[in-house]
Amino acid sequence: PAQYPLAMTPNDPGWNELSGVKGGPRMNATFVTLARNADVWEIAKSIRSVEDRFNRRYNYDWVFLNDKPFDDTFKKVTSSLVSGKTYYGEIPTEHWSFPPHIDQEKAKKVREDMRQRKIIYGDSVSYRHMCRFESGFFFRQPLMMNYDYYWRVEPSVEFHCDIHYDPFRFMHENKKKYSFVLSLYEYFETIPTLWDSVTKFIKNHPEHIAEGNSMAFLSDDGGKTYNKCHFWSNFEIGSLNWLRSKAYTDYFESLDQDGGFFYERWGDAPVHSIAAGLMLKKEEIHFFNDIAYYHVPFTHCPTGEQFRLDRKCHCNPKDNFDWKGYSCTSRYYELNGLPKPEGWQDQSD
Numbered sequence: 001p002a003q004y005p006l007a008m009t010p011n012d013p014g015w016n017e018l019s020g021v022k023g024g025p026r027m028n029a030t031f032v033t034l035a036r037n038a039d040v041w042e043i044a045k046s047i048r049s050v051e052d053r054f055n056r057r058y059n060y061d062w063v064f065l066n067d068k069p070f071d072d073t074f075k076k077v078t079s080s081l082v083s084g085k086t087y088y089g090e091i092p093t094e095h096w097s098f099p100p101h102i103d104q105e106k107a108k109k110v111r112e113d114m115r116q117r118k119i120i121y122g123d124s125v126s127y128r129h130m131c132r133f134e135s136g137f138f139f140r141q142p143l144m145m146n147y148d149y150y151w152r153v154e155p156s157v158e159f160h161c162d163i164h165y166d167p168f169r170f171m172h173e174n175k176k177k178y179s180f181v182l183s184l185y186e187y188f189e190t191i192p193t194l195w196d197s198v199t200k201f202i203k204n205h206p207e208h209i210a211e212g213n214s215m216a217f218l219s220d221d222g223g224k225t226y227n228k229c230h231f232w233s234n235f236e237i238g239s240l241n242w243l244r245s246k247a248y249t250d251y252f253e254s255l256d257q258d259g260g261f262f263y264e265r266w267g268d269a270p271v272h273s274i275a276a277g278l279m280l281k282k283e284e285i286h287f288f289n290d291i292a293y294y295h296v297p298f299t300h301c302p303t304g305e306q307f308r309l310d311r312k313c314h315c316n317p318k319d320n321f322d323w324k325g326y327s328c329t330s331r332y333y334e335l336n337g338l339p340k341p342e343g344w345q346d347q348s349d
């Protein structure tokens, strides 16, 4: 990223020459947010943060998706805040409901059981629809079909450092398909049989498993069991064409048939992460150390003081989660043979 100029706007001389991309520097990419009308003021904060730190200079589009129609307030407020074009999509019922093969009684018993065991979102039907939608459908919505890359943004998130280059272009030029800023362990209670399903998929579809993948990020015993590591999917920049590929589609359909979105409470984070870990080459997954980010309760604050000063960061480096015990990011470093950045020890407690 250092080769990109600092703080340019599309109006600055040299923008197009430096881009090296015919037809203008911007990628075919969009922000995407799934939200309810009631989320308007929390997504407003997220948008302000994205615009302040990045998009006011790049003006990328923003697609909003909802299982209900967006109301006028939501549309007015968000379209006034986004510097690019805004689009509003309503999710079709088939993408936000129980598929026919699901046993409703069984699913209901699971929710009641999880409510008693106080498993987070364990009793929620809508949360399950959300996880299934983010796992298998957001990238196939008609509004998303025109784009190659997406950047997922949730309500109430914050970006703490200036972003002086285009992460979409970075993805494209470096052939990255998936990226993350935070990684951690999943609650086992939400995914007890997810790895069994994955194992079955691997057996049925060996052709989709990449050579030189990141299995070592996901499993400590060569694939026998899942270590629960996953990339936190509330932040993602990724390739839509990868998610729309035969490999990913077969994977999602296989998992969906097994019913764990409803008989357990599979999250889209482990579902995406396992897909990326097994079906991409390890070099195709990128860690954006330079994108500082907060989603309750975790912060990614870049390691490296000079970097934080140059990019006007406003996060406390002590809050950085990367090198703490519950993060999986050091596994990613080890697997990829990356040296840990200078100063990581200062952030490990």
Ligand code: GDP
Residues within 6 Å of the ligand: 033, 034, 035, 036, 039, 065, 066, 067, 068, 126, 127, 130, 153, 154, 155, 234
């Ligand atoms: P958490 O981050 O796992 O605690 O879950 P969130 O409440 O942040 O939900 C994840 C994403 O899905 C956010 O972008 C929410 O706005 C969105 N979301 C969650 N539930 C619903 C829902 O019932 N309808 C819609 N339209 N969006 C939802």
Ligand code: MN
Residues within 6 Å of the ligand: 154, 155, 234, 295
């Ligand atoms: Mn969230």
